[in-house]
Amino acid sequence: MIEKVFKEKWCIQKHLDAPMLKERESFLEMVSHRGVKMHHVGRVANVLLLIVERLKITEGVQIKYSLNDVQDALLSCTRKPLPDNTFVCVAVDWLSSIGRMEDTFVDQQFIINRLFTSTRIRIRYHSLPLLKERASYLDHCAQTGMAPYTLQDIAINQLYAIELLHLEKPRTIMEEELQDAAERWMKSNKNDRASKCVANYRVVKRNFLTSIRNWIAYMGWYVRPQEDYPQKEKVQDYLHWMEEEKGCSQITIQGRLSLLRHFMKTMRPVKMDSITPQTIDEYLAIRKEKDGYSRRSISFVCTTLRSFFRYGASKGWNCEGLVASIKSPRIYHNEDLPSFTPWGTIQGILSGKSHGNGIAIRDYAVLLLLSVYGMRVSEVTGLKLKDLDWHNEQIYLRRAKGCRPQVFPILPVVGDAIIKYIKQFRYNENHCEYVFLRSFAPYGKLSNAAVYRLVCRELKATGVKLRHYGPHSLRHGRATQLINSGHSLKEIADILGHVRLNTTSIYAKVNLTSLRGVAEMNWEGLV
Numbered sequence: 001m002i003e004k005v006f007k008e009k010w011c012i013q014k015h016l017d018a019p020m021l022k023e024r025e026s027f028l029e030m031v032s033h034r035g036v037k038m039h040h041v042g043r044v045a046n047v048l049l050l051i052v053e054r055l056k057i058t059e060g061v062q063i064k065y066s067l068n069d070v071q072d073a074l075l076s077c078t079r080k081p082l083p084d085n086t087f088v089c090v091a092v093d094w095l096s097s098i099g100r101m102e103d104t105f106v107d108q109q110f111i112i113n114r115l116f117t118s119t120r121i122r123i124r125y126h127s128l129p130l131l132k133e134r135a136s137y138l139d140h141c142a143q144t145g146m147a148p149y150t151l152q153d154i155a156i157n158q159l160y161a162i163e164l165l166h167l168e169k170p171r172t173i174m175e176e177e178l179q180d181a182a183e184r185w186m187k188s189n190k191n192d193r194a195s196k197c198v199a200n201y202r203v204v205k206r207n208f209l210t211s212i213r214n215w216i217a218y219m220g221w222y223v224r225p226q227e228d229y230p231q232k233e234k235v236q237d238y239l240h241w242m243e244e245e246k247g248c249s250q251i252t253i254q255g256r257l258s259l260l261r262h263f264m265k266t267m268r269p270v271k272m273d274s275i276t277p278q279t280i281d282e283y284l285a286i287r288k289e290k291d292g293y294s295r296r297s298i299s300f301v302c303t304t305l306r307s308f309f310r311y312g313a314s315k316g317w318n319c320e321g322l323v324a325s326i327k328s329p330r331i332y333h334n335e336d337l338p339s340f341t342p343w344g345t346i347q348g349i350l351s352g353k354s355h356g357n358g359i360a361i362r363d364y365a366v367l368l369l370l371s372v373y374g375m376r377v378s379e380v381t382g383l384k385l386k387d388l389d390w391h392n393e394q395i396y397l398r399r400a401k402g403c404r405p406q407v408f409p410i411l412p413v414v415g416d417a418i419i420k421y422i423k424q425f426r427y428n429e430n431h432c433e434y435v436f437l438r439s440f441a442p443y444g445k446l447s448n449a450a451v452y453r454l455v456c457r458e459l460k461a462t463g464v465k466l467r468h469y470g471p472h473s474l475r476h477g478r479a480t481q482l483i484n485s486g487h488s489l490k491e492i493a494d495i496l497g498h499v500r501l502n503t504t505s506i507y508a509k510v511n512l513t514s515l516r517g518v519a520e521m522n523w524e525g526l527v
Contacts, residue, residue, distance in 0.1 A: 001025040001032075005042045015049055019058045023098045024048045030097075047090045057100065065095055066102045067126050089119045104131075111138045115152050125155065129168050134158045137215045143430045144442035154211055160185055161212040173216050175225045182209045230264045231272060238311050251378065259304050273318035277325035280305060295329040302328040340476035341459060341466065346371045349458050354417075359439045361425045363454055365417040366436060366446075370455065370471050373397075373408055374478040374496050377451045377471040383435045388418065 002015045002025060015021075027048065032041050051057070054073035055065055070091045095101040096119075104110060105126055112125050112135055125131075137158075138151055146154075164181035165173060182205050189204075216222045229235075239257055242248045248256075267283055269275045287293040287301055309322040350371065353364035369380045379397060387396045393415065395408045410418075418435065422428070426435075427443040436446040456469040466473055479496060 001028045002045065005038060005045055015045060018049055018052050020048075020052055020098070024052070024094070027094045027097060044090050047087055048094055051091045051094070062100075064100055064102045067092070067105060067123065070095070071127070085120060085123075088123055092123060093119055111135050111142060111151070112155070115148060115155060125159070128159060128162055130158075130162060130170070133170065133219055134215075137218050140218060141442065144444065145427045145430060146441040150441065154215070157208060157211040158215060160208075161215070170219065170221055172223050173221050174223050178209060178213055178216075181212070227261075229261055230268050230270070232264070234272065234312065234317065235260045235264065235308075237315075238308050241311060256304055256308075259301060260308060263305065272312060275309075275319060275322060277322065280322065280326060296331055299328040299331050302326050340480045341464065341473045343477055343481035345459075345462050345464050346474060346477050346481075348462065353458075358425060361417075361421045362436060362439065362446075365414070365421045366451060366454065367458070367474070368414045368417050370451075370474040371478055372411060372414060374475040376475065377448050380471075381434070381436060381446050381448055381451060384433045385435055386433065388435070390415075 002012055002021075005028065006012050006015065015024075018024075024045065028041055028045055031044050032038070036044075051070070051073060055069060057063075067088075070088055073091070074087050092101060092105070096106050105122065106113065108114060112131075113122060115138070116122050116125060125134075134155065138155060141151055141154060161167060161181065164184055165177060185208060186201065186205050213222060217224075235257070238260070239253055242256065243253055263283055266286060267275070267279050269279065284298060284301065288298060293301070306323055306326045306328075309319045309326070313320040313323060350364070350367055353360055353367060356364060366380055369375050369383070370377070373395075375397070376399075379399065383395075383397070388410070389396065390410075393410045395410055397406045397408060398404070399406055422435075425439075427437055427441075430443055432443065432445065434445040437443045438446060438450070452470050455471045455474060459466065459469045459473065475496070482491070482495065
């Protein structure tokens with residue numbers, strides 16, 4: 001092959017005398033078969049000769065070379081037969097073909113090599129800093145089920161992040177830096193058609209920010225912005241006491257935090273002793289008039305504020321008089337009928353979902369747990385694979401309120417639906433511990449909001465008129481069906497996870513069988 005490429009005898013002899021002749025000629029044959037002109041094949045031959053000389057490659061010693069070795073050899077050449085990028089590509093292709101390239105660059109298990117087949121692109125991704133950190137996050141995303149083209153977009157954004165944030169090594173990154181980097185990235189891509197209109201501009205920028213923020217957060221470099229509001233330290237102190245001393249759940253803590261933060265941001269007290277009963281009355285009026293809070297919701301606000309100020313009084317925050325000044329609206333015990341879905345409507349929804357395919361398989365299993373066992377939405381989404389004891393046919397459940405453990409038998413219809421979902425639709429490659437996952441990548445835990453949308457959509461499609469269309473109406477529907485079937489309040493309380501019978505007693509108001517019996521009594525002797 002060398003004689004076909006070169007005419008001068010001294011040049012031919014130089015190539016023939018150099019090591020690795022057989023391997024070089026085999027590579028040149030492959031290049032020529034691609035339809036490349038002969039003068040370009042000659043340049044490739046000169047690159048191979050330079051690589052052999054600079055790296056001192058011989059037949060006897062099996063040394064593997066890194067990308068840095070090849071790039072250093074390029075820098076040591078005064079005259080290059082090909083442009084720099086092409087020079088490195090040719091060298092890397094040849095070293096890979098003879099098994100002399102380091103494993104990181106040729107190993108197909110390495111995610112960068114799986115995503116990108118072009119040598120030129122691989123070189124770019126391997127030559128930039130934080131290769132292991134980038135690959136680690138891409139492996140994590142791949143395990144959640146993300147498609148290859150999505151992973152490629154993430155990998156591209158990682159390179160932009162390294163350039164824009166000057167990331168040479170791991171360091172902490174503030175949100176302000178990310179926002180500035182995203183603005184500069186958008187300006188550099190201002191001619192892209194995706195950013196020509198305002199709506200697309202915002203979406204593209206948001207997606208870019210989300211991509212790089214998730215990466216640096218996964219690596220532990222991201223410093224999350226702390227929302228500031230008046231009396232933040234005292235609110236945090238109160239919440240810490242609620243968690244550590246009172247043993248409240250995270251759902252309760254987040255609810256209290258949301259309400260107290262809104263109170264402080266709305267009323268903006270300079271100090272605690274500047275909060276007066278008039279301040280609290282003004283806040284309650286805002287919640288009633290602007291936010292449309294009901295008496296029960298206002299009562300919850302009053303309870304939270306009273307608890308906060310009572311704790312503040314014990315800490316000497318000069319708010320002793322506020323506790324007694326907060327008066328909740330009167331709430332009568334069992335004053336309302338529970339908003340329940342008729343059992344016939346629930347059966348119709350389940351019947352329509354029982355023979356579905358795809359996502360309907362998951363939805364059917366979720367609806368069964370909500371309606372048959374009367375579970376709360378957080379109990380369904382928080383159900384884990386280890387909570388299903390198939391050998392003993394039992395479900396181990398930890399109640400959302402009070403975190404009390406409870407055991408249910410796995411009914412055949414429920415067990416069959418969950419098994420069908422796990423076998424036919426659930427994404428099992430990411431080894432997620434939760435039973436119900438999202439229907440698209442990343443395949444994480446199913447959210448409470450997704451279950452709410454599912455139930456709301458199914459209920460509204462039936463045309464039934466309800467005060468509330470959420471998952472709790474299925475729980476109320478199950479309780480109502482049980483009490484009308486003759487079950488005692490104690491039995492219903494056990495199924496719903498109520499500790500006190502008073503909580504369950506509201507369903508006595510919808511016990512139509514017993515109420516009908518009372519209505520049909522002969523009252524003549526009693527009047």
